[in-house]
Amino acid sequence: MVIAKAYYNSPIGTLIIKMTHKGISAIEWGDKEHEEQIPTELENCVSQLREYFNRERQSFDLELDWSDAADFDKSVWAELLNIPYGKTVSYSDVALAINSPKAVRAVGAANGRNPIPIVVPCHRVIGKNGDLVGFTGGLETKSSLLQIERPLEFGKQGNLFQ
Numbered sequence: 001m002v003i004a005k006a007y008y009n010s011p012i013g014t015l016i017i018k019m020t021h022k023g024i025s026a027i028e029w030g031d032k033e034h035e036e037q038i039p040t041e042l043e044n045c046v047s048q049l050r051e052y053f054n055r056e057r058q059s060f061d062l063e064l065d066w067s068d069a070a071d072f073d074k075s076v077w078a079e080l081l082n083i084p085y086g087k088t089v090s091y092s093d094v095a096l097a098i099n100s101p102k103a104v105r106a107v108g109a110a111n112g113r114n115p116i117p118i119v120v121p122c123h124r125v126i127g128k129n130g131d132l133v134g135f136t137g138g139l140e141t142k143s144s145l146l147q148i149e150r151p152l153e154f155g156k157q158g159n160l161f162q
Contacts, residue, residue, distance in 0.1 A: 023063030
């Protein structure tokens with residue numbers, strides 16, 4: 001059950017942040033600008049997001065609530081938390097890391113179901129050939145997030161692997 005909801009007008013658009021008693025349960029893309037509303041329970045989350053967008057934070061220290069998710073999805077999301085700031089991996093890299101090398105499409109689907117983007121950095125997963133593919137916030141948003149993390153290295157058509 002959601003106990004708090006915030007509207008944060010970020011550099012990539014309005015984010016709707018939801019929290020349960022267990023932690024942050026969702027970050028969703030708002031479809032239009034909304035008056036910023038940040039309840040006390042979500043001030044820390046919004047503060048950390050602001051620091052991220054200002055290039056002052058590379059990882060998040062928040063309680064997350066994945067309690068309603070399937071075990072496979074949780075394993076994928078936990079692996080996403082291991083991707084370093086400014087780095088990218090392929091869907092097949094994630095599948096290998098969770099010991100399911102044939103589950104590349106399932107990893108992609110789990111990535112798409114990630115309820116807490118940015119904090120759980122699904123934007124750091126790209127196609128094996130270096131192309132930007134699949135992102136619930138849209139490829140332009142994915143590109144923007146990667147540019148925040150690698151402003152001097154990332155080009156719209158550039159290969160992101162290092």
